[in-house]
Structure formats: structure tokens, C-alpha cells
Amino acid sequence: MRLSPSTLIFDINETLLDMQAVKSAIADALDGDDSLVPLWFSTLLHHSLVDMARGEFNDFSEIGAAALVMVAHGLGKTVSLEKAREIITAPMTSLPPHDDVIEGLSELKNRGYKLVALSNSSASGLQHQLEYAKIIQLFESVLSVQSIRTYKPYPEVYQWALQQCQTEAEDTMMIAAHGWDLAGAAACGLKTAFVRRQGKMPYPLAQQPDLSVSGLRELTSRLDKL
Numbered sequence: 001m002r003l004s005p006s007t008l009i010f011d012i013n014e015t016l017l018d019m020q021a022v023k024s025a026i027a028d029a030l031d032g033d034d035s036l037v038p039l040w041f042s043t044l045l046h047h048s049l050v051d052m053a054r055g056e057f058n059d060f061s062e063i064g065a066a067a068l069v070m071v072a073h074g075l076g077k078t079v080s081l082e083k084a085r086e087i088i089t090a091p092m093t094s095l096p097p098h099d100d101v102i103e104g105l106s107e108l109k110n111r112g113y114k115l116v117a118l119s120n121s122s123a124s125g126l127q128h129q130l131e132y133a134k135i136i137q138l139f140e141s142v143l144s145v146q147s148i149r150t151y152k153p154y155p156e157v158y159q160w161a162l163q164q165c166q167t168e169a170e171d172t173m174m175i176a177a178h179g180w181d182l183a184g185a186a187a188c189g190l191k192t193a194f195v196r197r198q199g200k201m202p203y204p205l206a207q208q209p210d211l212s213v214s215g216l217r218e219l220t221s222r223l224d225k226l
Contacts, residue, residue, distance in 0.1 A: 061089060102135060105216060107217075116140060158188040
């Protein structure tokens with residue numbers, strides 16, 4: 001089966017932006033224990049889905065702050081929600097792009113692909129992130145789930161993104177470093193590409209990605225061969 005996407009939808013955090021500053025801030029708040037950062041992130045994702053299940057919607061960074069409070073509590077530490085917000089907000093809006101991102105996105109845009117940003121971050125937060133990373137001008141559309149008050153990987157998000165981009169699923173590829181994100185996109189009929197950022201892998205029980213690449217440079221070369 002030949003893949004020929006014309007629209008490329010990119011996840012942002014970790015896929016395009018280096019999250020190390022946020023991870024360091026979280027670890028510092030948890031007695032310097034780096035091993036608890038994945039627990040914080042999984043707690044964040046878990047409770048975003050809890051909010052969906054109970055018909056509520058909170059800003060992703062707000063859920064992240066709540067997750068930090070909860071993980072700290074497990075250590076016997078008390079971190080206020082206000083303090084947790086302070087810890088997360090500053091580094092989250094000043095993340096650098098990974099080394100391959102600016103060149104890779106620029107090349108894909110030059111080759112005629114329609115580039116779209118799709119993130120669980122708030123609209124204002126996403127705008128700040130992309131401006132700080134100096135990549136916002138490379139995207140034709142910048143989409144935040146805040147607009148529909150539903151988080152990835154719910155199918156409504158990908159269906160909404162397709163509508164916003166005026167494209168069909170079979171002509172669209174979701175690119176992410178998160179297996180759960182690609183699992184949701186694939187279930188909606190999108191093509192998928194997994195970016196192998198450190199420590200990440202696809203979800204073994206989901207449909208496997210159409211492509212697996214080390215970064216955006218390899219993505220460009222692999223797309224050329226489809």
C-alpha cells in the first residue's frame with residue numbers, strides 16, 4: 001500500500017520541542033529524583049482522560065500542576081497547587097526545538113507539504129511555545145484542543161483537526177513521539193509516523209506506525225520514497 005500524505009500534523013511537546021527544562025524543574029521539585037518525571041507525565045495524561053470521562057475540561061498545564069501535587073504527596077511532600085503552577089509554567093513556554101526540527105520542518109514545507117501543529121496545550125501556551133522556538137511561521141494551521149475542550153487521543157480531536165485542515169484521513173499523517181497519540185490517530189484512519197525521541201516507543205497493543213524515524217531529517221527522506 002502506497003502512502004502519499006499531503007498534510008502532516010505534528011504533535012509539539014517532546015516531538016518537536018525539547019522538554020528537558022520542564023523535566024528538570026519537575027525533578028527538582030521531587031527531591032531531584034529524575035525517575036519520578038515519567039510518573040508525573042503519566043499522572044498528567046491519566047487525569048486528562050479522567051476529566052474527559054467526567055465531562056470536565058481543565059487546561060493541560062493545570063492538570064500538570066495537579067499531577068505534580070499528587071506525585072509529591074506520594075513522597076510525603078506538600079506542594080501547593082499555586083507553587084506547582086509556578087514550577088511548570090515558566091519552562092513550559094520557553095522550550096527549544098530539537099536539533100533536527102527547524103531544518104526538517106523547513107524542508108518539508110519547501111517540498112509542498114501542508115504542516116499543521118496539534119497540541120493538548122492551551123491556545124495561548126501553544127502560541128508562546130511556537131513563537132519562542134521560532135517555528136510558528138512554518139505551520140499553515142496551529143490547533144489547540146482547547147477549541148473543542150477534548151484531549152488527544154480522543155477521536156473527536158483528530159476528526160476536528162481534519163475538518164480544520166480540509167483534508168481527508170487517508171491524505172494525512174500524524175507525527176508524534178507518543179505511542180498513545182499515534183494510536184488515537186491511526187484509529188481515525190490517519191497515517192502515522194513515530195519519532196524515536198529518547199525513552200519513547202509505540203504502544204505495543206495498538207496498530208503500529210506506518211513509519212518509525214529518528215528525527216525530521218529521516219522523515220523527509222522516508223516520505224520521498226512513499
